[in-house]
Amino acid sequence: MRYISTRGAAPVLNFGEAMMTGLARDGGLYVPEVVPQMTHAEIAGLAGLPYEEIAYRVMRPFIGDTFGDVEFKVLLSNAYKGFGHAARAPLVQLGPNHFLLELFHGPTLAFKDFAMQLIGQMMQAALAKTGARITIVGATSGDTGSAAMEAFRGLANVDLFILYPHGRVSDVQRRQMTTPVEANVHALAMDGDFDDCQARVKDMFNDFDFRDGVRLAGVNSINWARVLAQVVYYFSAAVSLGAPARPVSFTVPTGNFGDIFAGYIARKMGLPIEQLVIATNQNDILDRAIKSGEYKTNGVKPSISPSMDIQVSSNFERALFDAYGRDGAAVAALMEEMKTGGFSISQGALQMLRETFASGRCSEEETRATITHAYATTGEVLCPHSAVGVKVAEEHLGQVPMITLATAHPAKFPDAVEAAMGTRPALPDRMADLFDRPERMTRVANDLGALQALIRERIAL
Ligand SMILES: *Cc1c(COP(=O)(O)O)cnc(C)c1O
Numbered sequence: 001m002r003y004i005s006t007r008g009a010a011p012v013l014n015f016g017e018a019m020m021t022g023l024a025r026d027g028g029l030y031v032p033e034v035v036p037q038m039t040h041a042e043i044a045g046l047a048g049l050p051y052e053e054i055a056y057r058v059m060r061p062f063i064g065d066t067f068g069d070v071e072f073k074v075l076l077s078n079a080y081k082g083f084g085h086a087a088r089a090p091l092v093q094l095g096p097n098h099f100l101l102e103l104f105h106g107p108t109l110a111f112k113d114f115a116m117q118l119i120g121q122m123m124q125a126a127l128a129k130t131g132a133r134i135t136i137v138g139a140t141s142g143d144t145g146s147a148a149m150e151a152f153r154g155l156a157n158v159d160l161f162i163l164y165p166h167g168r169v170s171d172v173q174r175r176q177m178t179t180p181v182e183a184n185v186h187a188l189a190m191d192g193d194f195d196d197c198q199a200r201v202k203d204m205f206n207d208f209d210f211r212d213g214v215r216l217a218g219v220n221s222i223n224w225a226r227v228l229a230q231v232v233y234y235f236s237a238a239v240s241l242g243a244p245a246r247p248v249s250f251t252v253p254t255g256n257f258g259d260i261f262a263g264y265i266a267r268k269m270g271l272p273i274e275q276l277v278i279a280t281n282q283n284d285i286l287d288r289a290i291k292s293g294e295y296k297t298n299g300v301k302p303s304i305s306p307s308m309d310i311q312v313s314s315n316f317e318r319a320l321f322d323a324y325g326r327d328g329a330a331v332a333a334l335m336e337e338m339k340t341g342g343f344s345i346s347q348g349a350l351q352m353l354r355e356t357f358a359s360g361r362c363s364e365e366e367t368r369a370t371i372t373h374a375y376a377t378t379g380e381v382l383c384p385h386s387a388v389g390v391k392v393a394e395e396h397l398g399q400v401p402m403i404t405l406a407t408a409h410p411a412k413f414p415d416a417v418e419a420a421m422g423t424r425p426a427l428p429d430r431m432a433d434l435f436d437r438p439e440r441m442t443r444v445a446n447d448l449g450a451l452q453a454l455i456r457e458r459i460a461l
Contacts, residue, residue, distance in 0.1 A: 001063070003031065005031075006024075007026040008329055014065075015063050020126070023202075035265060036062065043235070043243065052080055058231055075121040075125055079117040083107075084106075085105035088114075089101055094380060095378075099401060101406060106147070108143070109411065109427075112144055112147035116148055119225045124155045128156070134215045136148070136161070139162075139164070139198040140194075140197070141168075141306055142169040143408065144219075149162060149177050149187070163190050164189060164197060165189075166189040168194070170412065170415075172411065172414070175435065186458060188451070189441050191446050195311055198220075200451060214455060220314075222314050227265065231262045231263075234250065234263050238271055238403070244272050247274045248272070249396065250405065251393035251403070252279060254279060255309070255313065257315035260276065260357075278290065279392035281384075283308060287360060290357060293344055294344055295338075295342050299311065304384045304419075305387075319353065319356070370382065385413075411426060
């Protein structure tokens with residue numbers, strides 16, 4: 001299995017290398033050269049299996065010889081044993097033909113645990129073989145950072161630095177990043193917003209001396225291994241509802257386009273997905289792009305679904321790569337144009353995108369109303385991100401069962417949920433003491449040189 005860059009000018013890598021590299025050296029994102037297919041019989045054979053076994057069968061063809069069969073099974077088992085639900089990704093019903101896929105039973109209560117727990121296990125296993133150490137630096141608007149802290153704390157061959165915008169993440173998110181006690185994980189509270197944090201991380205990756213010197217690796221949502229781990233629950237949910245004999249549709253609350261791109265891969269592998277619906281909050285660059293063909297930034301408006309407050313969607317580049325006939329030079333040119341604020345999608349590419357994705361947007365008012373309404377009619381308490389998905393899904397209901405991804409536990413965003421519903425969602429018992437644990441973090445300026453010096457100093461210890 002070989003991986004190529006969406007910009008066509010970086011080395012071709014195997015799975016392990018693509019996982020360790022994250023962002024390609026030409027600035028592009030790694031994608032499989034060929035997406036492996038699953039037959040109708042192979043998909044049907046997934047029904048009723050434990051989540052870890054489905055994960056093994058779906059992911060195995062992508063992994064190549066990076067891990068042995070038994071080794072990979074052990075990694076999967078370790079990754080998901082800390083989840084608070086035996087099904088890992090249970091489905092609940094919201095209406096006659098509408099289901100909610102609860103992806104928030106992991107250790108930090110958001111879907112990012114599915115990918116992060118596994119990538120932590122996989123990176124550590126790969127590094128242990130050679131004794132090498134790496135430094136992971138990531139930017140977060142909240143959920144990525146907490147999931148990474150939880151996944152990498154205590155791993156022997158990894159130092160993890162998470163940059164988050166000071167004062168702009170929820171108390172639960174912050175505490176999940178600042179309370180792990182292990183010395184190899186570092187929470188850095190930076191002056192600025194999420195885009196500033198992400199820009200500094202990009203700068204570090206583009207500084208090849210620094211990148212090679214500290215053996216920099218990334219676990220942001222552009223890492224192919226993360227996308228791959230998320231493909232699994234599309235299969236587990238679909239077969240629960242009768243796929244492949246019966247097609248299903250999915251609606252995905254979207255920010256960086258990672259989660260929904262995983263659904264796109266599941267469909268390419270052969271899973272019969274009828275509609276794949278992009279759901280955005282008021283930061284609606286993707287909805288506007290699909291409807292108008294103009295991919296243009298519009299500033300970030302802070303919302304009550306902050307994990308989807310993005311200016312540009314980094315993983316959208318992977319969809320563009322396919323839409324432009326896998327022409328890396330064309331994608332590189334678009335991304336160059338992006339620096340001036342946006343570009344127009346070509347007619348051919350736009351047609352492909354519209355055939356592949358439906359889309360919708362949900363305002364702040366609609367998000368609150370959906371939380372209230374879902375609770376009143378089903379008893380289900382939605383987080384604001386999941387509510388964005390549910391609202392947009394309701395506009396796309398049809399003959400085929402609709403599965404909306406619930407991306408976070410409501411207790412992760414208690415203020416927004418309480419404002420909509422009148423009651424405050426409680427943290428699950430296993431993290432009820434989160435607010436009693438001591439916090440540990442470092443305040444940092446939005447200054448590349450100072451950040452690099454701090455990282456070099458910490459990993460030298
Ligand atoms: C990260 C996140 C999203 C957006 O996921 P993408 O893969 O960036 O589209 C949605 N909801 C929650 C709760 C998240 O943490």
